[in-house]
Each structure stands twice: as structure tokens, then as C-alpha cells.
Amino acid sequence: MLLPWDYGVRNLQRRPLRTALTIASTTLAILLVLAVAAFVRGLSRTLGETGIEENVIVYLNGAERDLVRSQIPNRTPALLEASLQGIRRREGTSYVSPEINLSTVVKLASDLVQGEKALTRLGLLRGIMPAAFLVHREVAIVEGRAPGPGEVLVGRFVATKIGAEGLRVGDGVDFEGRHWNVSGIFAAPGTVYESEIWLNVEDLQRATRLEDVSCVVMTMESKEKIPDVQAFTRTRLDLELAAMSEREYYSELGKQYAPIRMLAWVMALLVWGGGLAGAANSMYASVAGRTAELGALQSIGFVRSALVLSLIQESSIVAAAATLGASAIALGFLNGFALNFTQGAFALRVDGTALLIGILTGVFLGILGALPPALRALKKPIAIAIAER
């Protein structure tokens, strides 16, 4: 038989300041674990979910899957369109998007005033044609319009990527020796595109004096058609092309970040360990003065397992309060918070999995934090325990 629920609750009220500090430190530990989970989930989602199943990227064979290093002739898109069967077409338009991927220094109006003292902002540019909106159908313009000559369309996280406070329609940016106006803002939730600056491919070619494109992105009628494209690139060795499913491309890219994710989890584990030590320390302090009380309860007839459960219950109340607090803070302040990384920017994602990790952290802190002090306190012979002052 367990002790009354009230016993645990009222024990926490014995020393309200200590209870409040324990809740605060446990909240912090859970919050840090949640932040790591949100970081990993956000990064994984961005790299894992970018791309459409039926899309294939054709790029320079030998570019080692790095689109920025890839250069293929301007005529390649037309060649592919003419040579391949199974490319999706709608109302006479082929889903073939020649694109330029470029990483370059971007300056804001304020940077021009500061001169050399200005922050170096590295932006990710994508030169596009209207077909880009067909093949990248997850992209939607949420404000303004598609870019015309001398204009750029910016993703929601571009400001985060280049370290700016924000970019609005009508703002100006400078790169490749030219000034560009922001014509619109686009969203593409959970993809790397949101940290890119899109502009007309010909505009970009003129500005950079490039005559080639980086890659061609095509939407096939089904994902089963992608091997045909790969077979074509393997057959036409003279074109020096390689093809890869868009999903696979970004998934491979994500694997490069496995060490970072691992490091993040190691940090979370260390934080968790710290939280556990803190929770155990609080419970040690809490039960240290209750040895005689616990001895008396045993002499009345309560078995040790009932008392251990009661102490776990007490510690779990703290952990539950901390979990709720940490989850509320994470959902309110961390969720959606944009972070910069080399491939762009991504939003922290406090999703069901991240919350589950936070809850499990709280549960384990509650149980494991109480176990050592409870077992230690109850290990003492009853006869000695009841005599303690």
C-alpha cells in the first residue's frame, strides 16, 4: 500500500525555496535537452525533407555532388528535354529547370555605409527560370511577386543566413557588383530553399559573367523514371553528366552533419547527467532529515518499496512541473527559431518527437533522481533510523 499522494506534495511544500530552485534547475536541464532535440530535428527535417520524390538533379560528373562546383553548358537543359522520355509536362511546359547555385558575399545598405568594417555576409544564390516554381512546388511566394530584371526573391530565413535583422519587400541588397531590389518573399517550410536568394538565371549569368548553369532539376512523371535519366547520363559519356534523385541528394548532404548531430546528443547527455545529479542532490537533501520519519513509517508497517515509490512520486512531481515548464518555454520561444548553417538556415523544431524526448528526460530525472537517495535512506536498519534525530 502506498502513502497518500498528499504526503509527497506536502513534503515539497516543507521547503518551498528549495523546491522552487529544484524545479528551476530541472527545467533548465530539460529545456537544454529539448533545445538539442529541436536542433537535431530541425536540421534533419530541413536536409531530409528538402526535395521532391519525382525530381532528379543533373549535374557535372566530377563535381562530387557539390552543385556550387558544378558547371554544365547552357544547352544541356534543352538537350535533356529532347532526349529523355518521362519528363512531366503540363500545358506544353516541361518541368525542366536550369539553375545556377552560387555562394557569394551579400551586402546590405548598412554594410555599404560601414565600408570595410561591415560584416561579411555569405549568401546562397539560386539563378532560376519560371520553371523553377514548377519543379520546386513546395516553394510559395508569401509576399510580393516573382523577380523581374534587377530583382531578387528572398526566402524567409535569408536574413538569418546572412546575419541581417530582416529583409522586406523593397529593401536593397548588393552582390556581384550590382544592386538588387527585393521583389518578394517566399516560404518553403522545412527545406533549405528558405535561406536562398532567388533571381533570374540570365540576370545572374550577366552579373557573374557565367555562361553555364550549375545543374538542371527535372520533375519526372514518376520516381521510377529517375533511373532512366541516370542511364542516359551513364550512356552519354561525352556530356560528362551525373544524375541523382533530389531527395537522395539532400539526404546525402544531411549525412555530412551526422558528427554535429552526434556532438549535440553528447552535449544533451552531459546536460542530462548534470540534471540527474542536481535532482539526486535535491532528493538527498530532502530525505536526509527524514530518516527517523521513514523509519517510523516502516515500523508502522509500510514496506520499503512503498516508501521508495512515495519518494519517486515526490521527485516526479518536481520533474513533471519542470517538464511542463520546459515544454512551454520550448514551444513558446525555441520552436521556429532560425539558425544559420553552411547549407543555409533552418528552424528549430519542437515537434512531437522532441517533446517526447523532453518528457522522457523529465520522467528519468524524476525516477533516477529519487532512487539513489531513497535506497540509501531506506537501507539503514529501522531500529537505527527511528532513533535518529
Added chain:
Amino acid sequence: MALIELRGVTKVYSKGGRDFAPLKDLDLDIEKNEFVALMGPSGSGKTTLLNIISGIDKPTRGSVRVGGVDVPSLSRSKAAQWRSRAIGYIFQRYNLVPVLTAFENVELPLLLHKMSGAARAKRVTLALQAAGISHRANHTPTELSGGEEQRVSIARAIVADPQIIVADEPTGDLDRDSASAVLGLLTRLHREFGKTLLMVTHDAKAAEIAQRTIRLQKGTFLTPEPGASSGNGTRPPTPSPAPTAAGAAP
């Protein structure tokens, strides 16, 4: 057959590599409804004997049978279950749970028995009344005087209607008036409710209320002192117990 029967009970502790024996080869019989006082200097083994009888401690050698139960053979959890039915323990320092009210403290032993909330409340009320502390039922121990706390402790010891009440220096921390009231209460438990009482005390006056006084020294019983009205082996007649109220001990 005696209610409490000890044969050859020896308890040896090891401390700092040295053995010492607070109890040495003791034999003791305590009959049902008997009130026994256990006296002796500090370290003579009184509390150890009390703890062994109530299953809180185990003897190193010897047998302990209480109500026919071989107490040392019980596992820790079985001993706890047996204690919850058979023994009411009164501590010198009351050992009440500070975060619970007097009522809730007294209710604790009943939580170990299958009983409805209403039945529990009725028995707790009766126990508090019997201990003369029902007017303080909703107070926590910090709001009670020492005498009041000890009354709550007594109510807690009798609420589950155990046959045996063990009291370890129940008046040790009390002033004279409170001590007198507590001793009066213990006498009532014995006389009116027919409980078997085993009380450790340093106070010779407190021991006078018992039917028999056992003196311990260095782990062995002393023979009755000349002129003493009681001692090991002399046993006055046991009073008849009064009927219990509403099925509860009090």
C-alpha cells in the same frame, strides 16, 4: 502459552571490528493483557529487546514467538505486514509525519488494511477520542505540544487494534503533567481495552503503573530487588479487559 515468548535471545553487534552484545541469552514470557515495564541504564539493551519483539530488529541467536508467530523468520516485508496488524509502536520522540495532520497520522496504519474511507475515518475518530486529542485532529505536529504529539502517537498505535503495544520511553521527552497524562492513557489501554503493553522507561515512578517490572543490565535480566513488588518471574493478576467500542481498539 505466553503471548510473547523469548528463548535464548542474544543480539551481537559488530562495530569497529569489535563485537558487543546488548542482549545475552535472554528468556522471557509475557502473557496476554499483561503490562510490563522494562527498566535499566542506558545501553542495557531495553530498546533492542523492544525492537526484537516487534520485528524491527532480529536476534543473532535464539527464538522469538509473538502470538505464535516466529518473528525472526519473517522477511522484511512480511515482518512489516505482521507488524501492521499485531504491534502498535509508541516512540519517545513521537515520530509523527510532520506534513500530515493528527488525523492523517493516525490514519496511516489503516491505509495498510483493506477498509473503506468511511470506516477508516470512524476508527481514526475513535482512536483520537480515546487518546483525548480529537479536538486537535486537523493540526499538524508542529502545531501540537509534546504531550499532544504523544497522544497522537498513542492514537496511531492503537487505531489498527493491535494486541500488543510497545512504548519506548513514551514519557522521556515530556514534562511532568504531560507524562502523567500519557501514563494514565497507557493504563487505560491496558485496563479498559485489554492491550498487552511493553514499556521501556527510565522513570521508576512510570514503571509503577505496570504489573511487572523487568530490569536489564548489560544485556541480562537482574533478579528482583529485595522488597520490590515486581520483577522477572513475579506476575500480578491480569485485569479483565473492557469491551472495545465499535470493533475498533479504542
